[in-house]
Amino acid sequence: MELYVPILVLAVLAAGFAVFSVGIAPFTGPKRWNRAKLDGYECGIEPTPQPVGGGRFPLKYMITAMLFIVFDIEIIFLYPWAVAFDKLGVFGLVEMVLFIVTVLVAYAYVWRRRGLDWD
Amino acid sequence: MSTLTAAPITAPTIEYGELAPMLIIFGAAMIGVLVEAFTPRYLRKSIQMPITVLSMVGAFALTVWQGVRGVRSAAAMGAIAVDGPSLFIWGAILLLAIVSVLLINDDDHFVAEAAAVPGSAEEDQALSQGGAHTEIYPLVLFAVGGMMLFPAANDLLIMFVALEVMSLPLYLLCGLARRRRLLSQEAAMKYFLLGAFSSAFFLYGTALLYGFAGSVDLKAIATALSTVGGQDALLFIGAATLGVGLLFKIGAAPFQAWKPDVYQGSPTPITALMASGTLIAAFGALLRVFWVALGDLDAEWTPVLWGVAILTMVVGAVLAITQTDIKRMLAYSSIAHTGFLLTAVVATGKESQNANALSGILFYLLAYGFATVGAFAVVTMVRDPGGEAGHLSRWAGLGKRSPLLAGIFALFLLAFAGIPLTSGFFGKYAVFAAAVAGGAVQLVIVGVVTSAMAAFFYVRVIVLMFFSDPAPEGPTIAVPSMGTAAVVTLSAAATVVLGVFPQPVLDLAHTAAQSLFVR
Amino acid sequence: MTTHYLVLSALLFAIGGVGVLVRRNAIVVFMCVELMLNACNLAFVTFARQHGNLEGQIIAFFVMIVAAAEVVVGLAIIVTIFRTRRSASVDDANLLKY
Numbered sequence: 001m002e003l004y005v006p007i008l009v010l011a012v013l014a015a016g017f018a019v020f021s022v023g024i025a026p027f028t029g030p031k032r033w034n035r036a037k038l039d040g041y042e043c044g045i046e047p048t049p050q051p052v053g054g055g056r057f058p059l060k061y062m063i064t065a066m067l068f069i070v071f072d073i074e075i076i077f078l079y080p081w082a083v084a085f086d087k088l089g090v091f092g093l094v095e096m097v098l099f100i101v102t103v104l105v106a107y108a109y110v111w112r113r114r115g116l117d118w119d
Numbered sequence: 120m121s122t123l124t125a126a127p128i129t130a131p132t133i134e135y136g137e138l139a140p141m142l143i144i145f146g147a148a149m150i151g152v153l154v155e156a157f158t159p160r161y162l163r164k165s166i167q168m169p170i171t172v173l174s175m176v177g178a179f180a181l182t183v184w185q186g187v188r189g190v191r192s193a194a195a196m197g198a199i200a201v202d203g204p205s206l207f208i209w210g211a212i213l214l215l216a217i218v219s220v221l222l223i224n225d226d227d228h229f230v231a232e233a234a235a236v237p238g239s240a241e242e243d244q245a246l247s248q249g250g251a252h253t254e255i256y257p258l259v260l261f262a263v264g265g266m267m268l269f270p271a272a273n274d275l276l277i278m279f280v281a282l283e284v285m286s287l288p289l290y291l292l293c294g295l296a297r298r299r300r301l302l303s304q305e306a307a308m309k310y311f312l313l314g315a316f317s318s319a320f321f322l323y324g325t326a327l328l329y330g331f332a333g334s335v336d337l338k339a340i341a342t343a344l345s346t347v348g349g350q351d352a353l354l355f356i357g358a359a360t361l362g363v364g365l366l367f368k369i370g371a372a373p374f375q376a377w378k379p380d381v382y383q384g385s386p387t388p389i390t391a392l393m394a395s396g397t398l399i400a401a402f403g404a405l406l407r408v409f410w411v412a413l414g415d416l417d418a419e420w421t422p423v424l425w426g427v428a429i430l431t432m433v434v435g436a437v438l439a440i441t442q443t444d445i446k447r448m449l450a451y452s453s454i455a456h457t458g459f460l461l462t463a464v465v466a467t468g469k470e471s472q473n474a475n476a477l478s479g480i481l482f483y484l485l486a487y488g489f490a491t492v493g494a495f496a497v498v499t500m501v502r503d504p505g506g507e508a509g510h511l512s513r514w515a516g517l518g519k520r521s522p523l524l525a526g527i528f529a530l531f532l533l534a535f536a537g538i539p540l541t542s543g544f545f546g547k548y549a550v551f552a553a554a555v556a557g558g559a560v561q562l563v564i565v566g567v568v569t570s571a572m573a574a575f576f577y578v579r580v581i582v583l584m585f586f587s588d589p590a591p592e593g594p595t596i597a598v599p600s601m602g603t604a605a606v607v608t609l610s611a612a613a614t615v616v617l618g619v620f621p622q623p624v625l626d627l628a629h630t631a632a633q634s635l636f637v638r
Numbered sequence: 639m640t641t642h643y644l645v646l647s648a649l650l651f652a653i654g655g656v657g658v659l660v661r662r663n664a665i666v667v668f669m670c671v672e673l674m675l676n677a678c679n680l681a682f683v684t685f686a687r688q689h690g691n692l693e694g695q696i697i698a699f700f701v702m703i704v705a706a707a708e709v710v711v712g713l714a715i716i717v718t719i720f721r722t723r724r725s726a727s728v729d730d731a732n733l734l735k736y
Contacts, residue, residue: 059717066710073706076699084128091130105149105156112156236721276697283704287711294715302733304719311715312667312728315708316658319674322701323651326681326694330644333689335697 060118067110074103134194137185137201140178140209141271144264147174151257160250167256171220174260178267179213182206191634193273197336200273200407200637207481207631208270208403212396215488216263218609219392220256221602222496228386229255230295230303237300252295258288259392266396270403273411273637275325275335275361278404282321282368285400286314289393296386298506306384313367313377321364327357328412337412344415358413358420365408368401371461372431375454379442382450387507390446391495394453395488402460402484406477410467411636417467424465429565432458436569440576444509445498448576449491452535455573456487462566463550466557470635476557478632479549482625486534486542486617493610494531497524500597500607508594514580516589521596525584527611532581534614536574542617545625643684650677662727664716668709675705 081088081096110116135142147170154166186206193200223229232245233252265285272278294307329335331353332343344354367374382390413420435455442448460483463476501508501517501524508514518525534541537548547570551563599607617624650673657670679698686694723730 062713062717066713069706070710073703076702080696080699087128088130102149105152109152109156233718276700280700280704283708287707290711290715294718301722304715304722305733307715308664308719308728311712312658312664312671315668315671315712316655316674319651319654319671319678322675322678323681325697326647326678326685329682329694329697330685330688333685333691334693 063115067115071103071107131196133196134192134201137192137194138199140181140185140213141264141267143174143178143181144260144267147171148257148260148264151260155254155257160253163253164250167253168220168224171256171260172217175213175217175220175263179210179217182209182213186210186631191637193637197338198274198277199268199271201271202637203631203634204403204406204477204481204636205271207628208399208484209267211399211481211485211488212263212266214485215395215399215492216259216266216392218489218492218606219388219395220259222388222391222492222499222606223255223259224602225388225499225600227251228297228388228499230297230300233295251297255292255295258292262286262288262292262392263396266400269400270407272404273337273407275328275337275340275408275412278408279318279322279325282318282364282404285397286318289389289397290314292389292392293381293385295389296384299384302384303386304384306381309384310377310381317364317367317374320360320367324357324359324361324364327353328361331357337407340412341414344413354416355419358416359423361408362420362423365401365405366427369398369405369457369460370454371427371457372434372454373427375431375434375457378454379447379450382453383444383446383509387446387495387499391492394449394491394495398453398457399484399488402464402480406464406480407636409464410473414467421465421467424461425559425562428458428461428465428562430458431455431461432565432569434458436572436576439573442576443511445511445514445580446495446507446509448511448580449494449498452573452577453491455569456483456535458569459547459550459566460484462554462559462562463557465562466554466559472553472557474629474632474635476550476553477635478625478628479546479553481628481632482621483546483550485624485628486546486614489610489613489617490531490534490542493607493614494528494535496603496606496610497528497531499603500524500599501594502597503594511580511583513590513594515583515587516593517596518585520589520593524596527607529581529584530611530614532577534618536577537570538574540615540618542614542621544618545621549625640684640688643680647677647680647684650674650680662729664719664728665713667728668712668716672705672709675701675708 077099078096081092085092151167151170154163154170158166185201186203191202193202229251231248231251232242235241235245262285265281265283265288268281269278269285272281290307290311293310294304296303325335328340331347331350332340334340334343363374367377370378382394385393409417409420409424432455435451435453435458439448439451439455442451460480463480463483466476467473498507501514503513517528530541534543537543537546551566554560554563554566654670654672654674654677657673658667661667661670679701682694682698682701684694686692686698
């Protein structure tokens, strides 16, 4: 039974975080209503017929996708580390911090060079 | 069904001290990325250049110190071998990288805005703002770091990662030439597609050898050669595909097709870095794989490498004769030299014989590296209105218009040809002598014949420069920047010194090779 | 039992290899290279199972990271050349010869 306590704690934490974020948003976020926001929802793209084969699409979609892939995949190394976290001890922690700093350097570059700006 | 036993996990150890030269380079590359992120555009170059050069000088000093201290071991749980050959190769790569960076420092060679379409208004605007992408410095540092890791990797996974760390920045750097951008972008695409293709072969070979030995550690594979039976298919196919990946990187025939295109299209300073550094790194890795992991399999791979060596020498020398572009000619000459070096790789035998062959290869690589960087530095200085004067006919009569420059270029060409009193002579002698001692006499005969053919096209360029009339509208000789002048001077000095007093460096190579690769 | 997976991996590798050689579009060529890398991954994981050690699975992680980095670099190069030439066909890239 004790084995399930961490899962229970995790579930409570997750639910709490979800409720908290949704609950706090109306009070903290800015409210700017416009026509587009009240429109029917269709993935953010103008709901117009597209040419056969999908046509061209702006490069910024591709850049965003590539940035997502490259940062997303790095997380893979956290899984084996998380499994052996307690056995690796301080050494594992230090190495993983070094790894994340490396990723952060790349992130800082993307951020400062406006790779994350949509327009 | 096999189950995984829950073995206790112990934290690995990493010898940061022994790996320090590489860590400095990678650290500096990351600082370079941060500089790109947080400093204004006009300051970047004046920060990047010192970081790059100082980190390389620091790494070189540490490498020398380790050599003096006599560190000979495998670091990071046996994944990286910091042995004699590694240290020599690190030193050579760092020296050549420092020289190449002086050439790269001339940002006249690099595109102002890589994302702008050639001939567009955006490009004109970027050009008028001046300067070039300063990202080239971190990219060069990453590539150099990869070059250092590649020959030192003592396990095939690290070797694969190093291969990519070395190659990915180079793919990008190839596409950054300021002039003839279509050629440059085409070179980048060809290099990338073929490089990715070859690295897939490398990886599949790694997978099969892992299946054979149950480990990607080179030593474990060597042990498995004698203990594992009945898995010959995995072993042979694995070794062959792994070999394809490695032979592609050194540019041996029949995997040489990328070399002329990439050398011609890339910005010339990057070509200089690639032609010297990548070749050294890839040769180190090739030797380590074939001598350490597959050493006991030499009865199988020696005949194959015989064929490859002969084909490489012949293809390089014959096709170089037909070239009309100076950079393409140097690329084919690089292919021929790859073949000459392979003759010594084949000549394995007893340990002392291996050490001899290895020291010959190490010396050859260093000597060839300096002559190459110098030759490409001269190429950057001979200019037409549209960029470098690539076509050989434009070089006619250069000796009458600029005797000094033509003389220095002739010196490099003579070194390539292996004429006595230049570094190339002792390199070639050491390699061929080792091959003869290893019983590869027929190979050496082919080597000498192709050397003679190669000498023909080198001498043809010299004759063209000195004994034909200059074209009326000939190319201009750019006044070299401090960096370019330093590169040409240093390379020429190295070529002469290694040709007249080679003994200290030969001794150094010999000492480095004595320990062979750690197992 | 692992033989099936190895055969599948070899098939995927071969399909990728043939694709690289016969396809014209640089993006498709590159996708074929990725297929080859993933065939290697399948082989690594299968061998890890066969040998009963984890090394192969860890290698698969590294290969995925490297493949992602390669995608980013490769697409950047291909997009640049496409913007210049309005074509991603490898046959159109024919300036560098002889």
